[in-house]
Amino acid sequence: xxxxxxxxxxxxxxxxxxxxxxxxxxEPVALWHGDHDLRSVDAVVxxxxxxxxxxxxCGAIARFAPVMTEVVAAAHGxxxxxxxxxxxxxLCESHLLPGxxxxxxxxxxxxxxxxxxxxxxxxxWTSDYQAGDEIVVPLKNGExxxxxxxxxxxxxxxxxxxxxxxxxxxxxGSLRDIAGITNERGNVVGLMPHPEHAVEDLCGPGTDGxxxxxxxxxxxxx
Amino acid sequence: MARVVxxxxxxxxxxxxxxxxxHGALDRLGFGGVADVRQGKRFxxxxxxxxxxERLAEIRNIAETLLSNPVIEDYxxxxxxxxxxxxGAA
Numbered sequence: 001x002x003x004x005x006x007x008x009x010x011x012x013x014x015x016x017x018x019x020x021x022x023x024x025x026x027e028p029v030a031l032w033h034g035d036h037d038l039r040s041v042d043a044v045v046x047x048x049x050x051x052x053x054x055x056x057x058c059g060a061i062a063r064f065a066p067v068m069t070e071v072v073a074a075a076h077g078x079x080x081x082x083x084x085x086x087x088x089x090x091l092c093e094s095h096l097l098p099g100x101x102x103x104x105x106x107x108x109x110x111x112x113x114x115x116x117x118x119x120x121x122x123x124x125w126t127s128d129y130q131a132g133d134e135i136v137v138p139l140k141n142g143e144x145x146x147x148x149x150x151x152x153x154x155x156x157x158x159x160x161x162x163x164x165x166x167x168x169x170x171x172x173g174s175l176r177d178i179a180g181i182t183n184e185r186g187n188v189v190g191l192m193p194h195p196e197h198a199v200e201d202l203c204g205p206g207t208d209g210x211x212x213x214x215x216x217x218x219x220x221x222x
Numbered sequence: 223m224a225r226v227v228x229x230x231x232x233x234x235x236x237x238x239x240x241x242x243x244x245h246g247a248l249d250r251l252g253f254g255g256v257a258d259v260r261q262g263k264r265f266x267x268x269x270x271x272x273x274x275x276e277r278l279a280e281i282r283n284i285a286e287t288l289l290s291n292p293v294i295e296d297y298x299x300x301x302x303x304x305x306x307x308x309x310g311a312a
Contacts, residue, residue, distance in 0.1 A: 057291055064288070093291065100293040102232075103239040147236060147294060173237065 004041035012049035024213035043080040046087030059089030080124035088190035099148030105173025114139035124219040135208035144172035231262035
């Protein structure tokens with residue numbers, strides 16, 4: 001199983017994501033933003049960071065990177081795609097996921113271990129969890145406020161497309177405490193917190209994040 | 223050459239933390255009477271040749287796909303006459 005991890009200029013967590021993929025038992029493949037080829041990967045991770053310096057809006061320029069043409073086409077074809085933090089912003093800007101992410105309501109950058117509840121354990125990236133599972137993974141963002149109009153929020157809730165929700169304090173003003181969502185098909189998932197930073201006991205709050213990366217392997221085997 | 227200005231503003235219903243920060247600063251500086259502040263972006267596009275309806279449609283497309291995100295922002299496009307040599311402080 002090959003899981004591609006895209007590096008954009010300004011990506012920060014690409015190597016961590018590759019490491020998480022390896023620890024989950026898959027082969028990480030480094031993809032470059034200028035690539036027009038997904039190099040036969042079975043799934044793609046868009047990692048966190050500040051692609052293209054986050055100029056204009058987070059993820060807005062990355063959406064037009066050559067590799068995203070391939071990622072969007074593959075996602076429409078059913079390939080599992082996970083966007084973490086900046087990757088989530090890129091997925092929204094690419095219209096693979098609805099809504100947008102704006103500056104945190106309290107205007108401060110947040111970096112902390114965050115408790116989440118997995119609300120949808122039926123996506124390609126969450127099937128190794130049980131719905132209702134509570135996990136702790138790091139969160140670090142300045143523009144992590146998920147917003148969408150009421151109609152879209154009701155649709156996401158109604159279709160069970162809220163993948164994860166913030167527990168305890170809402171760290172960034174995300175509407176309805178939404179930390180992550182999925183598309184209709186369940187192959188594209190965007191998540192603001194960072195599961196790739198919780199895959200080893202030594203470096204992080206635990207291994208609660210590993211499930212995202214093992215889930216996609218189970219999804220691909222099916 | 224003509225200059226086309228694209229103004230991008232957060233939609234009224236979208237929280238604008240930057241505007242709020244500026245508003246808070248105004249209060250602290252003692253500038254009263256400002257009820258609210260919204261912060262947006264202004265893009266100035268120097269466009270080669272004549273501005274035709276077609277070119278304008280293209281610019282609106284730029285404004286809608288790259289310069290703004292319709293989920294959270296509104297945009298307005300207007301043509302400014304090219305700046306001549308006369309006038310100005312420079």
